[in-house]
Amino acid sequence: MSELKVRGDPEGGPERRAQLSARVAAETGIDEAMIDRLVRHFYGKVRGDPLLGPVFAARIADWEPHLRRMVDFWSSVALYTGRYHGQPMPVHQALPVDAVHFDRWLHLFEAAAGEVCPPAAAAHFLERARRIAASLELGRAMADGVMLRPGERYRLPEPGGA
Numbered sequence: 001m002s003e004l005k006v007r008g009d010p011e012g013g014p015e016r017r018a019q020l021s022a023r024v025a026a027e028t029g030i031d032e033a034m035i036d037r038l039v040r041h042f043y044g045k046v047r048g049d050p051l052l053g054p055v056f057a058a059r060i061a062d063w064e065p066h067l068r069r070m071v072d073f074w075s076s077v078a079l080y081t082g083r084y085h086g087q088p089m090p091v092h093q094a095l096p097v098d099a100v101h102f103d104r105w106l107h108l109f110e111a112a113a114g115e116v117c118p119p120a121a122a123a124h125f126l127e128r129a130r131r132i133a134a135s136l137e138l139g140r141a142m143a144d145g146v147m148l149r150p151g152e153r154y155r156l157p158e159p160g161g162a
């Protein structure tokens, strides 16, 4: 499985990261306050969603630590701050999710970004979300021993099916 790189650690170390971060901020208007608004708005939608809400409710009792972790994650991914040090792949490999869940997640994320961010910022977040979602879906399939072909989506086996 290819490594899921989300630590905001591009070639060149801290100075290069700071340069990239400043450029993204200047080009898109993204800052920590916008990331905080986006994360809270997005997870508000997720929690009320009939498909995704129960998946989260089964695992998250105290939302504030999760929201803070997700702010760190998006700060690393969007602004190269290196603040997130978790491992999303094994977390999502253990979840009961497939293409339908990933599509819904991206749909809600796109809606949230459109509501909270100016267009260039929304596009920056969304491009990264799509790539990471595709990588997590590949990893999720692989956890069930399924190697997806390019463009193929992962479908959980029907309960009681073949």
Ligand code: HEM
Pocket (backbone or CB within 6 Å): 052, 055, 056, 059, 060, 069, 070, 073, 085, 086, 087, 088, 091, 092, 095, 097, 098, 101, 102, 105, 128, 129, 132, 133, 136
């Ligand atoms: C199928 C759609 C998804 C579902 C149902 C889902 C669900 C979850 C749940 C329940 C957790 C918390 C697990 C726990 O703390 O026990 C989690 C954590 C996380 N999710 Fe997702 N997720 C989805 C897609 C995504 C996508 C597309 C991304 C990134 C773009 C993402 C990024 C993360 C990150 C960074 C964490 C924190 C992992 C850690 O450090 O512990 N998720 N997700």
